[in-house]
Each structure stands twice: as structure tokens, then as C-alpha cells.
Amino acid sequence: MRRADVIDEESSIPLYLQLKDLFVEKIDSGEWQENAKIPDELTLASQYRLSRSTVRQALLKLVDEGRLTRKQGKGTFVNEKKIQTPVFSFYYPEKFGKKHTVLSAQELACSATVQSALELFPGELVYELIRLRYFEDEVVAVETSYLPSAAVPGLLQKNLEGTLYELLITQYNLQIQAYDTTVEPVILTQLETERLQVEGNGQPALKITKIGSTWNKKRLILTKSIFRGDRCKLMFHHE
Incomplete structure (x- = not known):
């Protein structure tokens, strides 16, 4: 895991918000490309050693902000830039x-x-x-x-x-x-x-x-x- 991807469990910033910021970096850097499907919740939870509910909170926050779209039965996808x-x-x-x-x-x-x-x-x-x-x-x-x-x-x-x-x-x-x-x-x-x-x-x-x-x-x-x-x-x- 890259240093930039490490979650600080001692920080006063909630874990899901730290994770959300990491996901934003992946989107902005192009690691997660527009219209591409991102890893599922279980994969992300395992990668960051966090609970699935924390991952879901981070993803839903990005959905609310218009950065991601969840498609039932298909997964979560990166939206195009606006x-x-x-x-x-x-x-x-x-x-x-x-x-x-x-x-x-x-x-x-x-x-x-x-x-x-x-x-x-x-x-x-x-x-x-x-x-x-x-x-x-x-x-x-x-x-x-x-x-x-x-x-x-x-x-x-x-x-x-x-x-x-x-x-x-x-x-x-x-x-x-x-x-x-x-x-x-x-x-x-x-x-x-x-x-x-x-x-x-x-x-x-x-x-x-x-x-x-x-x-x-x-x-x-x-x-x-x-x-x-x-x-x-x-x-x-x-x-």
C-alpha cells in the first residue's frame, strides 16, 4: 500500500472522510478513469483494512457529490467531469x-x-x-x-x-x-x-x-x- 493511501486511525478526521479524500485523489489523478468501474466494497475494505460500512459511507458521500454513480447489479462507476x-x-x-x-x-x-x-x-x-x-x-x-x-x-x-x-x-x-x-x-x-x-x-x-x-x-x-x-x-x- 502506498504511503499516500494510509488511513490515520489517530486522526480526528472520521475514517470515512479520510477514505473519501483518498478516492477523490484516485479520480483526479486518473487512476480511476471516467466511466470506469471501481473496485467493489469488499475489495476496498480489505485493501484499506476498514469495515465495509466505512467504505460504503465514503462511496455514498462521493455519490452525493456527483463524483460516482452506483448502478444496481453492476457496481460503482466514476462519473465524467463536469x-x-x-x-x-x-x-x-x-x-x-x-x-x-x-x-x-x-x-x-x-x-x-x-x-x-x-x-x-x-x-x-x-x-x-x-x-x-x-x-x-x-x-x-x-x-x-x-x-x-x-x-x-x-x-x-x-x-x-x-x-x-x-x-x-x-x-x-x-x-x-x-x-x-x-x-x-x-x-x-x-x-x-x-x-x-x-x-x-x-x-x-x-x-x-x-x-x-x-x-x-x-x-x-x-x-x-x-x-x-x-x-x-x-x-x-x-x-
């Missing part, structure tokens, strides 16, 4: 990786919805970008963004496969200082299902709408993202 989306904070694209695939990019007159969101004049020109967003080389979101053409001239000639956040800073010296964010559960449309490479119709998803503003409270970008429901979770930070 993205943490910082809802009430600034936009941190590095959490998702920087890879995007551009599905379409065009200039058009703003719709009433976009006009209202970005506080534009009726019919004002905007750039519309529809892109696929990735996490660890897997498509996890369809992202549609709108930016006023006057604020970012020549946008369609730029490299749109990276993050818009970085592009706005490096190419236009514009930085998003705050986002107004709304989150709502939705059902994937047929087109979204195909784009996200999800099996089956009527799958649940999260729609996250953000309006980004600069330091002078000028609204610069409207982004509507449809995230796969099975690959996303929300993280709230309160102070």
Missing part, C-alpha cells in the same frame, strides 16, 4: 479552454432583442458569431454572440477561433468589467442536439445569457450559450 461555470463573477475563458469552431460569422441589422440588450438604435449593425465551444476536446456548448459593428470594426477579419475576451483586449483595447447573467433550463432543439453531438431528442440543457459591459458601463457584447446538461454544473460564490 464544467464549473462561474455565474456571478467575471468571465474566465481559460476554465473552458480556448478552442472554438466558428459555424457562422456575419454582419446584420440588430433584432429587437439584441437592440434592447445592447442599448442600440433600431436597425443598428452588429456582428453575429455562432461558435462551438470545447472542454478537453469535447463539444460542450453552442455559443451565439452579438457585438456592435461600430465598436469592433473589422471583427470578421480577425481570428475568431480563440476567446473573444482576449481578442477584445488585444485588438481593440476593450475589456469587459462586468456581466449581467441569467440562467435557465431548456430543452435542446434538433439543431442544437446535432451541433452538440448529443444522443436522443429532448435532452435537457442550460441556457446562459450574458451581457458584458466595459468600465464606463457601455454594453459591448451579448452572448447566449447552450450548454449540454450532462456536462455542466453551476458554481456560486458569495461573500
Whole structure:
């Protein structure tokens, strides 16, 4: 048994919580891989010289936290990683990786919805970008963004496969200082299902709408993202 796998019976930390932390390390390190079946309770109890009930407590704690799934008659399996989306904070694209695939990019007159969101004049020109967003080389979101053409001239000639956040800073010296964010559960449309490479119709998803503003409270970008429901979770930070 590795030293890191040793349970400290003299510790004030309950045995099942120590064991749970060891299991988390196995998941995070990849020793227990995503979707793989882990050893059964008896095997783990023997390995760590603990009671089966202690092992079960540790496993159930990880089930409650969404790290494991117990399948009756089959065993316990490691769940896929889920993205943490910082809802009430600034936009941190590095959490998702920087890879995007551009599905379409065009200039058009703003719709009433976009006009209202970005506080534009009726019919004002905007750039519309529809892109696929990735996490660890897997498509996890369809992202549609709108930016006023006057604020970012020549946008369609730029490299749109990276993050818009970085592009706005490096190419236009514009930085998003705050986002107004709304989150709502939705059902994937047929087109979204195909784009996200999800099996089956009527799958649940999260729609996250953000309006980004600069330091002078000028609204610069409207982004509507449809995230796969099975690959996303929300993280709230309160102070």
C-alpha cells in the first residue's frame, strides 16, 4: 500500500472522510478513469483494512457529490467531469479552454432583442458569431454572440477561433468589467442536439445569457450559450 493511501486511525478526521479524500485523489489523478468501474466494497475494505460500512459511507458521500454513480447489479462507476461555470463573477475563458469552431460569422441589422440588450438604435449593425465551444476536446456548448459593428470594426477579419475576451483586449483595447447573467433550463432543439453531438431528442440543457459591459458601463457584447446538461454544473460564490 502506498504511503499516500494510509488511513490515520489517530486522526480526528472520521475514517470515512479520510477514505473519501483518498478516492477523490484516485479520480483526479486518473487512476480511476471516467466511466470506469471501481473496485467493489469488499475489495476496498480489505485493501484499506476498514469495515465495509466505512467504505460504503465514503462511496455514498462521493455519490452525493456527483463524483460516482452506483448502478444496481453492476457496481460503482466514476462519473465524467463536469464544467464549473462561474455565474456571478467575471468571465474566465481559460476554465473552458480556448478552442472554438466558428459555424457562422456575419454582419446584420440588430433584432429587437439584441437592440434592447445592447442599448442600440433600431436597425443598428452588429456582428453575429455562432461558435462551438470545447472542454478537453469535447463539444460542450453552442455559443451565439452579438457585438456592435461600430465598436469592433473589422471583427470578421480577425481570428475568431480563440476567446473573444482576449481578442477584445488585444485588438481593440476593450475589456469587459462586468456581466449581467441569467440562467435557465431548456430543452435542446434538433439543431442544437446535432451541433452538440448529443444522443436522443429532448435532452435537457442550460441556457446562459450574458451581457458584458466595459468600465464606463457601455454594453459591448451579448452572448447566449447552450450548454449540454450532462456536462455542466453551476458554481456560486458569495461573500
